[in-house]
Amino acid sequence: MSTVAAASFPLGAGTTLAELAHDPHPRLARLRESEPVSWLPELDGWLVTRRDLALSVMRDAATFTVDDPRFSTAQVVGPSMLSLDGERHARHREPFTAPFRPREVRDGFASFIERETDRLVTALRPAGAGELRRAFAGPLAVAVVTEALGLTGTTPDTVLSWYDAIVRSVSDITAGHEAGAAGTKAYAELRASVEATVAERGGASLLGAAAGQLTLPEVASNAAVLMFGGIETTEAMITNALLHLLRHPDQLALVQADMGLLDGAIEESLRLEPGAAVVDRYATRDTVLGPATIREGDLVTVSLTGANRDPAVFPDPDRFDVRRENARLQLAFAHGPHYCLAAHLARLETRIALQHLLERLPALRLDPDHPTAPQGLVFRKPPTLHVLWSDATT
Numbered sequence: 001m002s003t004v005a006a007a008s009f010p011l012g013a014g015t016t017l018a019e020l021a022h023d024p025h026p027r028l029a030r031l032r033e034s035e036p037v038s039w040l041p042e043l044d045g046w047l048v049t050r051r052d053l054a055l056s057v058m059r060d061a062a063t064f065t066v067d068d069p070r071f072s073t074a075q076v077v078g079p080s081m082l083s084l085d086g087e088r089h090a091r092h093r094e095p096f097t098a099p100f101r102p103r104e105v106r107d108g109f110a111s112f113i114e115r116e117t118d119r120l121v122t123a124l125r126p127a128g129a130g131e132l133r134r135a136f137a138g139p140l141a142v143a144v145v146t147e148a149l150g151l152t153g154t155t156p157d158t159v160l161s162w163y164d165a166i167v168r169s170v171s172d173i174t175a176g177h178e179a180g181a182a183g184t185k186a187y188a189e190l191r192a193s194v195e196a197t198v199a200e201r202g203g204a205s206l207l208g209a210a211a212g213q214l215t216l217p218e219v220a221s222n223a224a225v226l227m228f229g230g231i232e233t234t235e236a237m238i239t240n241a242l243l244h245l246l247r248h249p250d251q252l253a254l255v256q257a258d259m260g261l262l263d264g265a266i267e268e269s270l271r272l273e274p275g276a277a278v279v280d281r282y283a284t285r286d287t288v289l290g291p292a293t294i295r296e297g298d299l300v301t302v303s304l305t306g307a308n309r310d311p312a313v314f315p316d317p318d319r320f321d322v323r324r325e326n327a328r329l330q331l332a333f334a335h336g337p338h339y340c341l342a343a344h345l346a347r348l349e350t351r352i353a354l355q356h357l358l359e360r361l362p363a364l365r366l367d368p369d370h371p372t373a374p375q376g377l378v379f380r381k382p383p384t385l386h387v388l389w390s391d392a393t394t
């Protein structure tokens with residue numbers, strides 16, 4: 001199949017994963033224009049870059065499923081909402097939906113996020129310079145996920161160590177290696193902590209409430225997915241939004257003059273660099289998608305990054321425009337049944353984070369000695385974000 005497909009999709013045949021990880025946008029634009037569903041031999045799968053076709057894939061879980069043994073996260077943490085479709089997906093997702101609705105998110109998390117952000121900015125402020133990915137965005141993302149999970153007797157550091165170990169195992173599996181023992185051990189500890197929390201806190205907690213509808217191993221798998229879904233992506237979302245604003249002083253000035261534009265800036269950043277650049281699906285049957293004849297079992301990767309710069313929907317798509325009217329049509333949180341469970345929480349967290357930084361670190365700007373840019377095939381963010389500000393306390 002791949003030789004035939006490669007001949008019909010010359011742009012895809014010449015596309016490398018290294019290029020997509022490093023500087024994907026020019027290549028994605030060419031693919032979207034001439035091969036909007038293209039076969040990439042390096043991916044051993046199809047890449048979808050046009051927004052309407054991306055939506056068709058994500059809406060049709062019966063044809064394009066996540067439920068496939070190749071899905072590496074499920075190999076480490078077991079079946080969860082992220083790796084199931086149809087009724088089983090609904091059963092796993094439903095018990096977790098209520099706390100992540102807009103109102104519940106505001107009532108349940110805003111003051112916690114304010115406090116944590118305040119603490120982190122206060123610690124940074126006197127230095128006049130800092131690296132905001134590891135000293136700010138990462139710790140905030142871990143603290144919020146830890147709070148959301150509500151595990152008794154567990155600190156953000158412990159959650160982060162489980163996360164790192166599980167991510168390493170998932171990456172090993174994705175790279176075709178045997179997963180190391182550290183991931184299994186971390187997951188066993190997370191499960192034990194979930195069980196203790198359910199026993200101690202019962203229905204008053206997110207996990208205890210879910211335990212009324214799911215078995216304990218199922219609650220633990222979904223807790224791992226919440227942890228998985230909420231750390232690297234949110235760190236990326238905050239870091240990318242800051243980078244976009246600091247790289248565009250004219251747009252930053254608009255936001256500083258009217259903080260009401262901050263939401264638009266965040267949506268626009270999600271559009272230009274979605275923290276999770278792709279989502280994977282597997283074809284359950286032979287089907288036709290745009291120019292491609294897809295075979296049962298084929299990997300179909302949706303490029304959210306590609307879809308988000310589709311000029312048919314977003315005129316002048318490479319421009320960062322905090323006043324773009326339809327920026328909310330971006331697909332950074334996916335679409336369809338797997339639409340990000342915690343999109344409202346991630347938005348609230350990013351808004352509070354950016355507002356505090358812009359208000360409390362005067363003359364915030366990029367450090368010219370440390371140029372940076374988003375990188376990564378799946379999770380895209382700058383490796384570091386060194387910034388300078390004027391210390392208002394001196």
Ligand code: HEM
Pocket residue numbers: 066081082083093144145225226227229230231233234237270274275276279280332333334335337338339340341342343345346
């Ligand atoms: C507190 C932060 C977050 C949490 C707890 C969280 C949690 C989740 C969960 C549980 C799912 C699975 C939903 C399902 O399969 O039914 C999900 C899906 C998803 N999330 Fe989030 N998320 C967070 C932040 C983010 C951010 C910041 C982004 C991107 C900028 C993001 C992008 C996605 C995407 C693309 C999916 C769909 C995956 C797919 O369709 O295969 N998430 N998220």
